[in-house]
Amino acid sequence: MCGRYSFVVPAPAVEQRFQAEFSEPTPPTYNAAPSQRLPVITNAAPGQIQLLRWGLVPAWSRDPTGGPKPINARAETLADKPSFRMLLARRRCLVLADGFYEWQATPAGKVPHRILLRDAQPFAFAGLWDEWLDRATGELHPTFTIITTEPNELMAGIHNRMPVILRDRAAEQAWLADGHRLPDYQQLLQPYEAAAMREYVVGKRVNSPANNDAEVLMPAMG
Template sequence: MCGRFAQFSLPEALEDYFEVADGYDLPPPRYNIAPGSRILAVRAGPDGRRVFAKLHWGLIPSWAKDRKFGYRTINARAETVAEKPAFRAAFKSRRCLIPADGFYEWQATPDGKQPYFIRLTDGDPIAFAGLWETWTDRETGEAVESGTIIVTQANALVRGIHDRMPVILDPRDFSTWLDPTIQTAAKLRGLLRPLAPERLSMHAVERRVGKPSNEDPSLIRPLTPE
């Protein structure tokens, strides 16, 4: 799964990497983004060009009774995303990229869960494969845009601590993933594969990251052995 990540690249770097025009109020650096937070996304605008958006992390399908539904849908499994009622409509035509600079995963140990920070070895931003939806509150009329991160089987590196990992897309696949006219499940599923392990690096970090209120750059630093 993916239940915590960081996003701290400079706005200019995100605009360049995701080929989005400037002029959007990008969020400040974040080092401990938790479910229920507002997260940055990249999606196709009405004219087909890429635009930034902010989503509630935890997808709320249009038919949900209330926004609490999103607590169960922070992730969508790659193997079933095309069929699950909560995700299948968004999978067809409301796909997005979730920018990040790395994500956290926890390994069970005799002394408790040990967190690790995982990022691209070249230092580039990460693009998680995501979905987005719009849900309208029946009582207030408020429209809420929400999103989820798709996860798949872990690669050889991540498998040492966890059996799942987020789908990380290559820039050459961005256009295909974001194109709402492409709705062939087989073609889209072909993109939902684990990233090659040699493209990722991983190191242990302090357990403070387990508390969402902790939010500072030291969270991603390698853990110093006692």
């Protein structure tokens, strides 16, 4: 499960890191949540950072207001589900982030953790995207979902799933490149190296997406 993350890196550093340019001004997000428009790089436009809505609405959906809008897709079963298999072949994306949140179940209740790379650098989740056409207006509505996998050693004590973080720039480029076999794409969907990550407990302000400020990132007191 990955239901909340952050991306607060300044735009010039993001553009240099991912060799892509923002399509529109994008404020930092300390508490990204489903249904928000968030920075993504698609295989169709690898030189552009676009804002897509989080929560996948398939192109074949009759009514985007009804039905499920999956925010996550399991890496292990992508090729088994026709809708995800098509997107794996044709519509892959990088979801840009610098950390994510997960809630650990404890006897005292759920405890939120922030997980990031040890060097605090930005990274990319592996994602899938699609776009739904409103035939009444001709407007396209692009959306995305984040792929998850088994937890690494760091995450195993917090949750039984973790988002797929692509391991390096070469893996990101391979994920965006068209023309590979489905098993080649799936081979990229591995748990990130635990030794290269760190985590800490944050306060419960992160529980509400309405709290979208730097205080959400702060370690919990006490």
